[in-house]
Amino acid sequence: MTSEHVIQEPHAAGYTERMNKLRAGVLGANDGIVSVAAVVVGVAGATSNTGAILTAGLAALVGGALSMAQGEYVSVSSQSDSHRALIAKEERELIEMPEAELQELAEIYEAKGLSTATARRVAEELTEHDALAAHLDAELNIDQEDIVSPWNAAVASAVSFFIGALLPMLAILLPPEQWRVPVTFVAVLAALGLTGWLGAKLGGTPERGRAVVRMVVGGALALVATFAIGSLLGVTGVV
Numbered sequence: 001m002t003s004e005h006v007i008q009e010p011h012a013a014g015y016t017e018r019m020n021k022l023r024a025g026v027l028g029a030n031d032g033i034v035s036v037a038a039v040v041v042g043v044a045g046a047t048s049n050t051g052a053i054l055t056a057g058l059a060a061l062v063g064g065a066l067s068m069a070q071g072e073y074v075s076v077s078s079q080s081d082s083h084r085a086l087i088a089k090e091e092r093e094l095i096e097m098p099e100a101e102l103q104e105l106a107e108i109y110e111a112k113g114l115s116t117a118t119a120r121r122v123a124e125e126l127t128e129h130d131a132l133a134a135h136l137d138a139e140l141n142i143d144q145e146d147i148v149s150p151w152n153a154a155v156a157s158a159v160s161f162f163i164g165a166l167l168p169m170l171a172i173l174l175p176p177e178q179w180r181v182p183v184t185f186v187a188v189l190a191a192l193g194l195t196g197w198l199g200a201k202l203g204g205t206p207e208r209g210r211a212v213v214r215m216v217v218g219g220a221l222a223l224v225a226t227f228a229i230g231s232l233l234g235v236t237g238v239v
Contacts, residue, residue: 028157032164037188038226040172045230061165069158076150190217
């Protein structure tokens with residue numbers, strides 16, 4: 001097995017951080033596409049006024065990007081704080097009761113199928129190399145290098161939402177009035193199909209077609225519902 005192959009394995013350092021950024025990016029782009037498209041299509045169903053559509057779209061874009069960033073930051077911060085607390089606890093235990101921790105590590109490997117003598121030897125060698133890393137991996141499945149940054153996740157989510165939201169904004173504003181809604185539908189559904197495929201690829205899902213169908217159907221339902229509501233409000237004179 002080459003060193004290049006090892007680096008590409010999921011257990012390589014920083015894998016969780018990279019995957020979290022990709023996850024936040026794909027989800028952010030998807031939310032940007034769907035939520036802003038639903039807003040502008042709904043408004044377009046009620047009125048043909050370009051100013052109203054632009055104002056609603058910009059409000060949805062800015063508010064959505066900030067909301068995604070805040071939600072991602074809070075979520076990842078909670079996860080990171082929990083991991084850091086567990087790491088600090090393990091550090092204290094290694095200082096206060098090293099022999100008990102060594103025995104605990106040996107018992108973990110013995111429970112995985114090693115003989116008592118082998119498990120003890122493995123525990124001792126791992127402890128000599130890096131006691132904290134050994135216990136975090138065996139007991140908690142935590143890698144100190146994989147503690148996710150909430151700021152990175154928040155920025156990735158906000159930027160991807162913004163980029164995703166630009167598509168429906170351009171699709172609804174650039175074409176002639178009579179083509180606005182059809183062009184937006186086509187552009188949005190195509191983009192959702194792409195993000196569905198990309199999300200499945202990044203997640204290693206073999207059935208990517210199913211992921212694409214889920215994204216496209218869900219987006220289509222959202223667009224149809226908001227356009228119908230906007231059209232109803234426009235016809236009845238509510239707006």
